[in-house]
Amino acid sequence: MISWLLLLASQLPTTSRTVAVTFDDLPAASAQVDQATLATLTNDLLASLSRNRVRAVGFVNEGKLYDDAGGIDTARVKLLEQWIQAGHDLGNHTFGHTDVDQTSLADYERDVLRGEHITRPLMQRYGKTLRFFRHPFLHTGSDAMKKNALERFLKAHGYQIAPVTIDNYDYVFARAYDVATARGDSLTATAIKKSYLAYMDTVVGFYERQARLIVGAEFPQILLLHANRLNAASFDELAVMLRRRRYAFVSLQQALTHPVYRQHPDRYVGPAGITWLHRWAIGGGMPATIFAGEPEVPTFVREFR
Numbered sequence: 481m482i483s484w485l486l487l488l489a490s491q492l493p494t495t496s497r498t499v500a501v502t503f504d505d506l507p508a509a510s511a512q513v514d515q516a517t518l519a520t521l522t523n524d525l526l527a528s529l530s531r532n533r534v535r536a537v538g539f540v541n542e543g544k545l546y547d548d549a550g551g552i553d554t555a556r557v558k559l560l561e562q563w564i565q566a567g568h569d570l571g572n573h574t575f576g577h578t579d580v581d582q583t584s585l586a587d588y589e590r591d592v593l594r595g596e597h598i599t600r601p602l603m604q605r606y607g608k609t610l611r612f613f614r615h616p617f618l619h620t621g622s623d624a625m626k627k628n629a630l631e632r633f634l635k636a637h638g639y640q641i642a643p644v645t646i647d648n649y650d651y652v653f654a655r656a657y658d659v660a661t662a663r664g665d666s667l668t669a670t671a672i673k674k675s676y677l678a679y680m681d682t683v684v685g686f687y688e689r690q691a692r693l694i695v696g697a698e699f700p701q702i703l704l705l706h707a708n709r710l711n712a713a714s715f716d717e718l719a720v721m722l723r724r725r726r727y728a729f730v731s732l733q734q735a736l737t738h739p740v741y742r743q744h745p746d747r748y749v750g751p752a753g754i755t756w757l758h759r760w761a762i763g764g765g766m767p768a769t770i771f772a773g774e775p776e777v778p779t780f781v782r783e784f785r
Contacts, residue, residue, distance in 0.1 A: 497688075497727045498700040500735035501529075502642060504573055504614065506538040507545070507559050509651060509706040510658065515555055517709070522559045525712040526566045532719040534729045537642065538563050538707065539573035539614045542595045557598060564606045569732070570599050571612035571642060580615060580630065581622045581751055589633050612732065613639040618647070618753035620746065627749055642732060643741065643756040644704040646687045648680060649777045654708040656784040661709065668784070675778055676710060677717050682775040684725060687757065693770055694761045695744065700735035701727075702756075 503525075508518050529536055540560065547553045563570060575595040580588050592613070600610045613634050620641075621627025634641060653676040660669040684701075691698045705711050711718075722729075735741075746756060747763035754762075761770055 497698060497725065498730045498735065499646070499722060499727045500700060500702045500730055500732040501534050501536045501705065502571075502614070502644075502702060502732060503536055503538045503705050503707045503711070505544075505577065506540045506563065506570070506573075506707050507556050509654065509708040518556070519559060521707070521709050521712045522562060525707065525715060526562060526568075528712065528715040528719075529568070530566060531716065532729070534719070535567055535569075535731045537569045537571050537612055537732045539571040539612070539642070540595065540599050541573050541575065541577045542598050543576045545598055552598070557602070560599070561602060564603065564608065569608060569612065570603055570610065571614055572596050572599065572610060572639065573614050574616055577616045579617055579619055580626070581619050585626050585629055585633075588630070592634070592639075593637070609638070611638060611640055612642045614642040614644075618644060618755070619751070621749065622751045624749045640736070641746075643702055643736075643746070645691070645701045645755050645757050646684060646703040647755045648683045648704070650676070650680075650711065651706050651708070652777050653679070653781055654706065654710040656781045657710040657713075658708075659784060672781055672784070673710065673714055675781055677714060677721065679775055679777065680718060681721050681725075684722065686774055687755070688725075689773075690755075690757050690770075694757050694764075694766065695740055699740040700730060700738045702732065702735055 508521055513521065538560075545553055545556050545560065560570065572592060572595045574588075574591045576591055578588055578591045583591075596610055603610045621630055631641070653672055657669055657672045657676075660666075660672060687701060688698060691701070719729075744756075744760045745763075746759045748754070748759035750762075758771060
């Protein structure tokens with residue numbers, strides 16, 4: 481299967497678009513994954529990224545690196561280290577996946593700093609700098625004072641905010657996929673994966689159109705995925721889909737050098753966890769109708785229990 485996908489990828493159209501791939505909630509999006517499953521998930525996902533020559537950024541929730549007694553789980557830290565050894569960067573996603581809108585600014589800032597105790601020295605050991613931050617839930621502050629103060633805090637601590645321009649509900653598919661897999665229901669798991677791949681194809685097309693409508697042209701997109709078993713099992717096919725759509729993979733740092741990210745500051749203030757494309761649209765006074773048409777998760781996936 482993998483060799484067939486690689487052969488197909490080599491025959492796809494010449495690239496004219498670029499995308500940076502990022503993964504949230506390392507070491508895994510689910511806190512309930514046992515160590516063996518987590519190791520398999522990590523190994524499979526990293527192998528797929530290597531096959532497809534993708535250099536990603538994985539955003540870490542350091543709270544997941546501790547055991548029930550409050551000690552550091554060295555096995556999980558070693559899995560995190562595998563990301564660096566494979567050539568990827570790590571970013572800060574707070575310690576506890578904290579929502580800035582549900583806590584005080586002081587507590588949130590403490591959670592940001594607590595989220596670098598392990599990751600920062602781990603990166604330094606490999607000559608890398610912890611520089612990217614991503615807000616959990618894509619919540620950046622529901623009032624201007626809090627949002628601006630947080631931005632100043634992050635800049636003072638050497639962080640660059642990692643935008644998202646292609647968001648999706650991969651975590652809804654992943655939950656259903658995990659349930660089917662745990663039951664040994666391979667037929668349903670396969671159907672969920674097939675539905676997910678079709679959904680992601682339409683999602684990428686939607687955000688291509690959004691870029692043209694909101695910015696006036698396409699630019700290097702930044703894709704948000706989660707570190708879960710579904711993406712570990714699907715990334716080869718996702719890479720083929722993206723190449724079929726004429727994407728080449730670039731690093732997050734490369735994507736952020738495009739002028740669009742300097743020319744369109746994030747002026748959105750509010751409770752929604754939305755992409756930077758939609759932040760730019762709201763900040764530019766565009767009508768809400770511009771957001772119409774976002775693909776939906778199929779009912780059978782959303783309601784699967």
